[in-house]
Amino acid sequence: MGVLSAALSPYNNDLYLSNLVHVPCLALHGGADTNVPPRHSRAYAEIISSWQHDKSAVEVVEVEGKDHWWDGMMRHPQIAAFIQRVIESGKRSWEEERRSGYTLTTACPDESGGRAGIRIVELETPGR
Secondary structure, eight states, X not given: OHHHHHHHGGGOHHHHGGGGTTSOXXXXXXXXOSSSOHHHHHHHHHHHHHHHTXXXXXXXXXXXXXXXXXTXXXXXXXXXXXXXXXXXXXXXXXXHHXXXXXXXXXXXXXXXXXXXXXXXXXXXXXXX
């Protein structure tokens, strides 16, 4: 079971939610999405927001009647507004991010990036 669990852990989205704390996020969903139900993103947004005590930190937008992907999706006005807000807010430096604190979680370092200039390169126990 341990080998199976370790093999599946890179696909466990719940495991990586802590990496999104203090990262601007927007999830745009079709209300009729047959691939990823919008309730999944709403649940993830609640978890991330609860860690940073900011209920507006993660936006979930549901577009009624649309499926997982649709023509014109990337031109949705809320995507443009979100990108503009992120650009205007400026990027925190790695030093600022390290001082304010962050979490870096991975189950497979080969498939994960870093944060604040730090990257996990090896796990003491693979899959954990």
